[in-house]
Amino acid sequence: MSEKEEKHVIPYINRELSWVDFNYRVLEESFRKENPIMERMRFLGITASNLDEFFMVRVAGVEDQVDSHYFMRDLSGYTPAELLLTLSQKIHSFIEKQYSCFTRSVLPALKKSGIRFLKADELNESQKKYISEYFDKILFPVLTPLAVDRSRPFPLLANRSLNIAVRLKGEDESYFAVVQVPGILTRFLNIPSEGGNDYILLENVIIYKLGELFELNEIRSACTFRITRSSDLDIDEDSDDLLIEVQKFLKKRKRGKPVRLELSRGHDYETELFLKEMLEIEDHQIYEIPGPLDLTFCSSFASMPKYEQFCYRPLQPVYPASDFADCDDIFKAIRERDRMVHHPYESFETVIDFVRTAAEDENVLAIKQTLYRVSGHSPIVAALIRAAENGKQVTVLVELKARFDEENNIMWAKKLEEAGCHVIYGLVGLKTHCKILLVVRRDEDGIRRYVHMATGNYNDSTAKVYTDIGIFTCREPYGVDASSLFNVLTGYSRPPEYNRFIVAPSALRPFFLRMIRNETENAKKSLPCGITAKVNSLVDPEIIDLLYQASKAGVPIHLIVRGICCLIPGKTGFSENITVRSIVGRLLEHSRIFVFGNAGNTKVFLGSADWMQRNLDRRVELVFPVEDEHLRGRIMKIVDLLLNDNENARTMEADGTYSRVDRRGKTPLSCQDEFAKIAQQYAHFQLDREVSAPETAYSIKRKGITEP
Amino acid sequence: MNRKKSPKLAAVLDIDSNALKMRISQLKKGKIDDLETLEYPLHLGHEVFTDGRISFESLRELSSLLHGYEDVLNGYGVTDYRAVATTALREAENRSFIIDQLKIQNGLQIEVLEDDQEKTLIYWEILNYLNKIENKRGESALICYIGAGTIGFSVYDGKQMIFSQNIPMGSLKLHDMLGNIQNMTEDFYTVVEEYLDSILGHINIPLENGKANNLILTGSGIRLIAKICGIEQADGRYELDSLRIKDLFQQIRKMPQERIGRKYNLSEETAELLYSSLSIAMKLLHYTNSATILSPEVELWDALIRQMLIAKSSGQYQDHVRVSAISCAKKISDSYHCSRAHTECVRGFSCKIFDKMKGLHGLGRRERLLLELASILHDCGHYVTVKQHLQSSFDIIKDTDIYGLTDEEMLLTAFVARYNEYDVPSHRNHTFALLSENNRLIVSKLVAIFRLSNALDKSQKQKLSDIKVRLEKDRLTISAQSDANLFLEQWAFDQCAPYFKEVFGYNPELTIKSNLL
Structure with a gap:
């Protein structure tokens, strides 16, 4: 990097930290009382599976950088070691919030609906009898307790599997055994109750019956734990910041190295020390979980047909379109x-x-x-x-x-x-x-x-x-x-x-750079200009830099970025003319739309690419112009609604945090609900021409493009 | 669907020096509509120009790609296609093996186009294109095709092609020949320039002041130059400012190719192509007064596909080639001070006899053209020597480039001219004996006709202005009206008659009626 380039620093949020913020926004949805309870469960499950993948790929990547002694600072100013620490802290806080949501918000709400997750000591006699029977007939045959001692090494535990660490009394000192919670059985066991809505988690049944597994030993303590390993993918496609040495290191890397250890809160210290030693894991990688481990079960729980009434009313896709x-x-x-x-x-x-x-x-x-x-x-x-x-x-x-x-x-x-x-x-x-x-x-x-x-x-x-x-x-x-x-x-x-067609990797980056620069030039000439882009992630530093330059020149820029956004809006001298909003709702915002004011001759593009290095440089992606005027109009209306959502949208502030859109004095508007309504109205309109065309169903002030 | 309504489709697969290419087109509302254009880089030219042959590794790659191209053809249900090859395969020592293997492995019959065929097809497309431009119609032009292995050089006088010359020195070949000197001298550009001078310097184009009103250049190298100059294609052509080209040449002429590549973001091979093409273009600028160079976007397959899709197009092309070839031959004949009156007289007689004997000789319009060319050129040798004029004519004609004719066709033409009197084709002539049997037959038949025609104007005084040709049971009767002294012609005719009879089994007879009777 030349000296000049080094000095050119732009406001830039680290992408991993930005991702955690995104998961926070998903978590918010499970807090929202307006959402049906099973959808809240589902969101919670999503945050958990998101986090698993994040550890397997992204955190593992940062760990690799640290292990290979890569110490360069990224655009946001972090060295990998610093980032790892910050991430660990941020994820620890996230987990506290996630479990606070589960125990204080979701579980009570479930209870109100008559659905209960019980612990063993909360069971009545008939329920206890039921789980004993279940244990004997179903569970016991599939459980394999594995003792660990000098002659029996620590077992290779599967990635993301749930296990129970049992400390047993030995002759001189304690020794340990591991019981894997069988993944082939349902995680949540429906136990007999009046309404048929009482559940117990499988690991609680096992712990309750541990004595039967270790009849000859005295159990000192037992706790659940779970390890997350780095993904087996040789090199993550997103690892744009990795240096060649790191890539070399990756080749030598022991596949499936543990990157996270989750332990249930209340575990004993000896067990933690034992696992830490066995798994060669460091303190910052240990996460104490204040509730049941692995909340991904929430998603499958929410998908049970019997609880359909506690879900969103199913969206009826209009057919034919x-x-x-x-x-x-x-x-x-x-x-x-x-x-x-x-x-x-x-x-x-x-x-x-x-x-x-x-x-x-x-x-x-x-x-x-x-x-x-x-x-x-x-x-x-x-x-x-x-x-x-x-x-x-x-x-x-x-x-x-x-x-x-x-x-x-x-x-x-x-x-x-x-x-x-x-x-x-x-x-x-x-x-x-x-x-x-x-x-x-x-x-x-x-x-x-x-x-x-x-x-x-x-x-x-x-x-x-x-x-x-x-x-x-x-x-x-x-x-x-x-x-x-x-x-x-x-x-x-x-x-x-x-x-x-504009096709990556050869043409897409130059295309976007040219289009953004063109808007900057138009702004300088006081020609109509503006950029509206809807992507899943905005990470690419070159695009971000040009967007800042466009903003400085006066180009109004509206970004709809569901996930990671490394650009910071509203920064004095950089991005006063940029707004960033993230829409997280019942549906996953996935379309990529790009609108350029283009001196009054608005250009609309759709595509498969996000504004990330991997999409622009290392994939075959396609972005194409929408030439049909009628369809361009439809897409512009979609963009308008996205920009006017005040239900599921959060806007990003100049400090990088997100807040819900202030909707005082405004009619609540969920773009996703509105799109569904429009589609239905269209269908109606086609069936019965007397119903007015849906163009008139809403009226929104158009954002994004300045007029001359 | 009714198959009658099925669109007419055609495809051309083109194995050229730098790439394997394919175009699939359809005829839609009377117009040619391109459906697919595929191009995959293959460096056969490099192999042939440096090692003389195509490696079997390249053959395997080519064969595998051709399988893929067949899939694409099948995707459109294309059955009418031509697979052609140009310089690289044409010059490969092992061309027969390669063609054979492609036939076995891919079931493809590859047609290796001769240099002249290739160029002529391209020129025809260019002329079609020029005729559509209002202010270029009827203007003289020097039309050059800078290929990888050859440069085609032709002159259009506004009505017809009047000159054609192919130089076996294309952009890639130039580089491959001189490339090894590059590391030995810092003045590589001087070597290239001097070498080009040594080749191009001898070409005198038959136009006033030796300069054409327009310079038309085509070939991938020219498109590359246009691209680097930032010139956008408009209406199917690039218009390049000659000053801009000179500037660009000045900028890169002393640069090593690796630096050119870096400067313009080109691969090393493309940088080589740029350097060579630009050097050649610079030399060609000397032949025009125009400040701009036109480069129409025409390619070989445009002409081939046109012929496949538009029925009348093939006939138009043949006519164009004939007219142009004849006008080029006349220019050459003039430059050797041949008597235009005599050659035209003989040409007329030859054509008459040829046409009358259509059912007997089994030859086509192409052979008729050879006969015409032999008529026009047969006396060139007199310019060199009267003593050995037949051999001189043969030597001149066989090495002359005539628009649209292959080297082989020119050799046949030379033989026809060579045997216009005295000797007849015979195995005793080793060169003749080396011809294929079919070609020997063609020459013999054309010689038989040509000798009679030439005898009819033996005195070169056009005593017979018109003849009537009749075929009877075992006779070919040529009758004419004249009061001139025709003893010489009659004698010459009688000399030629036995050979004619030997070839066709018909006894030629000459009957002269007096105008006074």
Whole structure:
């Protein structure tokens, strides 16, 4: 780094710390009394699984940096060692809050609904009898207590498994045994009660019956513990800040090194010392948990059908989507004009229909598609298999490296190959993250290409809870670009100059830099300007720096960033013209939208990329312009609503903290509820033309773009 | 769907020196609409220009890519395609093995285009393009194609192509030939410039002042230059300012390629291409008065696909080649002071006899063109020597570049001219004996016709202005009206008759009627 660059310091929040803040925002949702109780449970479960993944990948990454004696400060001023300590402190506080939520807010609320989590000493006689029977018949046969002594080493415990450490009295001194809580059994055991809503956690049953496992020994103490190991991924794709030495170190790194030890509060000191020694873990990695370990069970608990009444009223995705209402020929509809589907408010079935229709249509010659994450029984995959059976040429790019989905993806890849599809696995070193589907059809007037481009994966399960936008078009430049992109992905052609597509890694970063600089120039010339961007994360320092410069030049910038945001708004001399909001609600905000004022000729783009180094530099991502005026209008309305949400939105302050939007004097507005309403109204409007068009259903002052 | 309504599709696979390329197009509402363009870098040219052959590793890569390209073709249901190869495969010593392996492994029949074929197809596209530009129509132009292995050099006088020359020195070849000197001298640019001078310096273009109104350059190197100069393509062409090119050349001429690559963010290979192309472009600037260089975005496959998709296009192309080849031949004939009246007279007679004998000789329009060219050029040798004029004509013609004709075709033309009198084609001539049987037959048939035609104007005084040709049972009767003394012609005709009969089995007879009767 040159001297000049070193001096150029910008306000920048460390991304790991920013992530913890995001998890706080999710946690807030489980505190919210307005949310149905099972949804609060679910949010709590999400915070726990989020945190697990964060430890496995991100914290493990920082630990690696520390271990390899990497001491450079990051943009936010932290050395890895300092960051690790700060993270540890911040996560300790988070856990206190998480468990305060569980014990003081969620459990009492459950109790009010007649649902109880009981401890062994709270059980009545019949319940005790029940768990004894359960223990004898079900649990006992699957439990394997493992004693640890000189001849028996400490067992290799599975990542994220729940265990019980038992200290036993020996002849001279204590010795230890470990009992793994079986993961194959339900974590929460429904025990007989009047309403049928009493539960006990499995580990409590085991602890209650420990004496039967260790009949010959005196139990001195027992406590639950859980270890989290670094992810087995060789190198995390996000590790942009790692130096080469660190990468070398990673190769030597012992796979699955523990990065966190959770111990139930009230454990005895000797047990802690023993585990610390056995697991080679340091103090900052030990987390004392004031409640049941591993709250991820909350999510599966909340998903039990019997408690549906305590969940959100199910969202009914509109089907067919408004743009396809009254249409019996999906290809004809796309030929007439570009079409858009807003998920999950409008059903993903429309996309499945498209693939199914293509699979059966005798004039369809070829189908090409990228698959990043697909569901367990993906109807998309089934339709592609059908297409191949029908003699279509089917090319599928399966991204095997989609994190934690590798196994699922390999399985589908094999099925597709067996059916005769041409399955490819993308470019070496680049994760294929773009979401694109191309159908080549022999129309009466010639070959025409139908393209679907989306911000979300072709996954019918996640499409029910992720907000995403998909566009269908048969405009020729898009068709040419789609073909070219697939030819690059199949390795048949080098990247061409695309007509409309902006494709990472080569072109996306320069594109965004150019667009932001363009707004800065426009502001300097007093031309209409403005940037509105909705991404999942904003981390990239170069983009952030340019956004600051744009703000300084007077460009109004509105950022909707659900997760990590390293940019700080409202900083004097840097970001007075920038606002940052995060929307965390029942649905996961996932669409990526980019709007540039562009001197009055507003440009709207959608895409698969966040503003992170990995998306811009190390993945195949696709960003594309929305050219259809009608669809641009729809997207602008979506952006307006996102910017006017005062229910689920938090704004980021100049000190980096988030606070809920002040809605004094304003009508409560949840954009997600509003989108659902609009979709329903559209559906109604299509069915019954007497109902007024939903454009008039709300009126919002447009933000984001200055007028001349 | 009714197959009649199925779109007409065509594809061209092009194995060139730098890349494997493919284009798939369809005919939509009478216009050609490109569906796919694929391009994958393959450095066959480097291998051939340095080692003389294509390695089997490259063959395997090529074959595997071609399998992928076949998948793409199948995706559109394309059955009508041509797989062509240019310089690299053409010059590879092991070209037959490579072609054979590609046929076995991929089921592809690769057509290796001769240099002239390749260039002519491109020129035709360029001329089609120029004719669409209002202020360029009818203007003279020097049209050059800077390929990886050759430079095509042709002159358009506003109506026809009048000159064509191919120089076996393309941008990649130039680099590969001189590249090893680069590390020995700091004056590498001088070496390149002198070398180019030694080749291009001898070309005199047949235009007033030796300069064309327009300079048209094509080839990937030119597109690269345009890109570096920041010139955007507009209306299917780049317009480059010659001063800008000179500036750019001044900037990079002394730079090592690695620095050029760094400066313009180019790979080393692309930097080499830039350097060589720019050096060549600089030399070509001498041949024009124009301050701008036009570079239409035309490629080989544009012409091939046009011919495949538009039925009449193939005929138009053949006509264009014929007209241009004849005008080029006439220019050459003029430069050797041949009698235009005589050559045109012989050409006319030859064509008449050829056309009448269509059902007997089994030759096509291409061979007819060779006959025409032989008629136009057969006397060139007289300029060198009267003593050995037949051999001189042969030598001149076989080494002359005529627009649209391959080296092989020019050799056949030279043989036709060579045997216009005295000798007849024979195995005793070793060069002739080396021709394929088919080619020997072609030459023999054309010689038989040409000798008769030439005999009809033996005195070179055009005593016969018109002839009538009739085919009867076992005779070819040529009748004409004239009151001139035709003893010489009759004698010459009789000399040629036996050979004609030997070739076709028809006895030629000449009947002259007096105008006075």
